Amino acid sequence: xxFKRIIALCLCACLIFGTSGCAKNSGADDIxxxxxxxxxxxxxxxxxxxxxxxxxxxxFGGNESMRKYPDNEYKELPQEYMSACENGGxxxxxxxxTRDNLDFSGNAKEFEKYALVYLPEGYDExxxxxxxxxxxxxxxxxxxxxxxxxxEGQSTQLKNIIDxxxxxxxxxxxxxxxxxxxxxxxxxxxxxxxxFYIELTKDIIPVFETKYHxxxxxxxxxxxxxSRRHRAFGGFSMGAVTTWATFENELDxxxxxxxxSGDCWAKGMxxxxxxxxxxxxxxxxxxxxxxxxxxxxxxxxxxxxxxNLTPQIEAMKKLDSFKWCKNFKNGNxxxxxxxxxxxDVNTVVRIIYNGLPKxxx
Numbered sequence: 408x409x410f411k412r413i414i415a416l417c418l419c420a421c422l423i424f425g426t427s428g429c430a431k432n433s434g435a436d437d438i439x440x441x442x443x444x445x446x447x448x449x450x451x452x453x454x455x456x457x458x459x460x461x462x463x464x465x466x467f468g469g470n471e472s473m474r475k476y477p478d479n480e481y482k483e484l485p486q487e488y489m490s491a492c493e494n495g496g497x498x499x500x501x502x503x504x505t506r507d508n509l510d511f512s513g514n515a516k517e518f519e520k521y522a523l524v525y526l527p528e529g530y531d532e533x534x535x536x537x538x539x540x541x542x543x544x545x546x547x548x549x550x551x552x553x554x555x556x557x558x559e560g561q562s563t564q565l566k567n568i569i570d571x572x573x574x575x576x577x578x579x580x581x582x583x584x585x586x587x588x589x590x591x592x593x594x595x596x597x598x599x600x601x602x603f604y605i606e607l608t609k610d611i612i613p614v615f616e617t618k619y620h621x622x623x624x625x626x627x628x629x630x631x632x633x634s635r636r637h638r639a640f641g642g643f644s645m646g647a648v649t650t651w652a653t654f655e656n657e658l659d660x661x662x663x664x665x666x667x668s669g670d671c672w673a674k675g676m677x678x679x680x681x682x683x684x685x686x687x688x689x690x691x692x693x694x695x696x697x698x699x700x701x702x703x704x705x706x707x708x709x710x711x712x713x714x715n716l717t718p719q720i721e722a723m724k725k726l727d728s729f730k731w732c733k734n735f736k737n738g739n740x741x742x743x744x745x746x747x748x749x750x751d752v753n754t755v756v757r758i759i760y761n762g763l764p765k766x767x768x
Contacts, residue, residue: 474768477577478734479703479741484568484760491562492570496527498556501584501618505610507592509602518591522611523552523559524619525566527573527580538622538637540581540767541615542665543607545588545642545649548596552585554752564752568760578764582619586611588649597672600649604656607640612660631660639766641665643755644712647704648672654702655686658693663766664702667758668712668750670719679718683726690728697730701739703765705758707748717742735765 501522506515527539546554557563572578586607588599613626622637623630631638638661642650647669654664655673671682690700704720706713720742723729732738743761748754 476735476768477764479743479761479765480733481705481743481745481757481761484757485571488568488571488760489564491567492574494528494574495562495566495570496525496530496573498559498561498566499524499526500559501615503610503614505590505606507590508605508609510592516592520587520590521552522587522615523556523585525556525569525583525585526619527582528570529580530582530620532620535620538620540579540637540639541619541621542581542583542639542641542663542763542766543611544583544585545600545603545640545646546585547642547644547646547668551587551589555583555585564756565759568756569763572760572763579767581763581767582621584611584615588645596645597648600645601652601672603649604653607653608657608660628659635660635662637767639663639665641667641759641762642669643667644669644750647712647716651682651686654700655689658690658695658700662700664700665759665762665766666702666704666716667755667762668706668710668716670712670715677715679715679720680722683719683722683729686723687726687728697728697739701735701765702729703741703743703762705743705745705754705762707745707750707754710748710750710754712750713744741765 501524502519503521504517505520506517508515530539531537544555546552555563555565557566569581569583573580586603588596588603590599593599612631615621616623616626616631622634624634635658640650640653640657640661641664642648644667647666648671650664650666650669651671651673653661654666655671670677670679671686673685674681690697704716706716720740723740724731729740730738731740733741735741743758745754745757748757
């Protein structure tokens, strides 16, 4: 990444100081002089502009991503993706220290928690050049990270699906960190979900993204902000409540969100319009615009959460900060519906199958 940026800086210097110095011995100035054509002279800037954009990740649409997104429309999960992939990744445990971050007495007790981490095939802890996108993924009520990945060294439907997506080039190699909102200091699940973003940003991300090779070159606020398009948060049910709360508070460092079968509870449960307006206000307060984040939500048509999530999404469509779209090149909001799906793992893995390829860029 550093090497690419050095090259890009050289190219940008050529743009700033003119191409004549870069092409002094190439005869480029003579050709321009002979033709006397400004169009030809300006056309010589195009390769430099394109190269600089590709190497630095800058783009021509302000903060809008340059990547080509697949269409958002729901498509059925291939049956073979449920089976183990020949060249699959692995699952390992990540342990970190946390505390009650809302206890300002100075006496908050520290304790250990863990996450289960999916590492794509080929991940090498000694390879510091290759960088990976990361999805932080939250479980639903009464569950744990094992609900997604079984346990260290184990295989599940979700692991197999991600393996196949990566192996078939449908999404870039991605690290998935399955976390939990349960704590030793509170049994209030709703409170834990609404405040989990604090644990995420204070206790997880700084340690996790130092250990694993994400796009963040360091874990300073500036670099986490610079790498926000390579970071996502998603979750099912109460995990979706956590996702909306994270969206409210962490747009500075996370650009992609995947709330599955759960609505925002900031203004209460089943308050679609009020919560949509609240989210719109939070976006405007953050200073980010509609081109700076993406929400791929999903649910089952028979899901108990569908009557809560869909009205909220419908209300969001009418507000300035959200642009419903069939492809993220044209907007930032979509809801996928698994026909016949219920509030269960079958719906979840299908929404992740559809949503993960739309993350990052």
